[in-house]
Amino acid sequence: MDRIPILKLGEALLVTIQVDMHDRLAMALEEDLTTRIVEHAAKGVLIDISALEIVDSFIGRTLANIAMIAKVLDAVTVVVGMRPAVAITLVELGLSLPGVRTALNAERGMAMIRALLDDNGLTSADES
Amino acid sequence: MAASTITIRSGEDVVRVRQEVRRTAIEAGLGLVDQTKIVTAASELARNTLDYGKGGEARMEIVQAGARRGVRIVFEDNGPGIADIELAMKDGYTSGKGMGLGLGGARRLCNEFAIESAPGKGTRVTIARWK
Numbered sequence: 001m002d003r004i005p006i007l008k009l010g011e012a013l014l015v016t017i018q019v020d021m022h023d024r025l026a027m028a029l030e031e032d033l034t035t036r037i038v039e040h041a042a043k044g045v046l047i048d049i050s051a052l053e054i055v056d057s058f059i060g061r062t063l064a065n066i067a068m069i070a071k072v073l074d075a076v077t078v079v080v081g082m083r084p085a086v087a088i089t090l091v092e093l094g095l096s097l098p099g100v101r102t103a104l105n106a107e108r109g110m111a112m113i114r115a116l117l118d119d120n121g122l123t124s125a126d127e128s
Numbered sequence: 129m130a131a132s133t134i135t136i137r138s139g140e141d142v143v144r145v146r147q148e149v150r151r152t153a154i155e156a157g158l159g160l161v162d163q164t165k166i167v168t169a170a171s172e173l174a175r176n177t178l179d180y181g182k183g184g185e186a187r188m189e190i191v192q193a194g195a196r197r198g199v200r201i202v203f204e205d206n207g208p209g210i211a212d213i214e215l216a217m218k219d220g221y222t223s224g225k226g227m228g229l230g231l232g233g234a235r236r237l238c239n240e241f242a243i244e245s246a247p248g249k250g251t252r253v254t255i256a257r258w259k
Contacts, residue, residue, distance in 0.1 A: 020146060022139035023175070054146065054164055056171040057233060085164035093168060093233040094219055 004029045006036050012044035012113055018051045026062040033066055037073045044113035045070050048106050050081025060095040067100045076116045080109035131189035136177045145174040145186045156190045156197045158259055166199055166257040169234040173203045173253050176230050181205025181251055198258035206250040
């Protein structure tokens, strides 16, 4: 089965969703990310959805689940790059993405993750 | 006018419905936000057809009323049907794995929405989005 690639970037994991995800692929991403967060003791997860043309209730639920699971595993999740038409549609659909932090683009998202880790005193310095 | 039918038997078919609705909406001249709304609504309904209706089909076409153009899609299955449509339309109500936004959410995203269903008779949902 297809898998969405997960990259490690320092203490964060980076996912760029570039395909129109069917439901099983979204579920596989949730599982894979959970495994990788533990494997790498990742502190942040950045999910770039700028290529996604829609976010329906299933994809939205998957993003919310990932954020909740990551939180339980002591990592923060930031979803970046949502298209304007997707944002309008999400709100009308009634999806509020509870617990999901968002940023306009990947650069701001990474800055947000770094700031959150700094606030919690979780920068790489305390790992040495 | 362009019309097409997609059989819904798997998750990949739901993706195919999204792509075909997008293509039809572009051909009908819908703007980006309207395209996104009807594709999202179609994704919710195609998933319902698969998960609750045990599979079925989506028939879509470009429709014209005077100078207005739009896209109309009919989702039909021969599944168990819905006993209480009013309850099923409510936000937060789900009998499965979704968020319970499928039917109510799809209705909010469209200009027209009609549902016909009865226990043992399957379900037919018709939606349209106009330019």
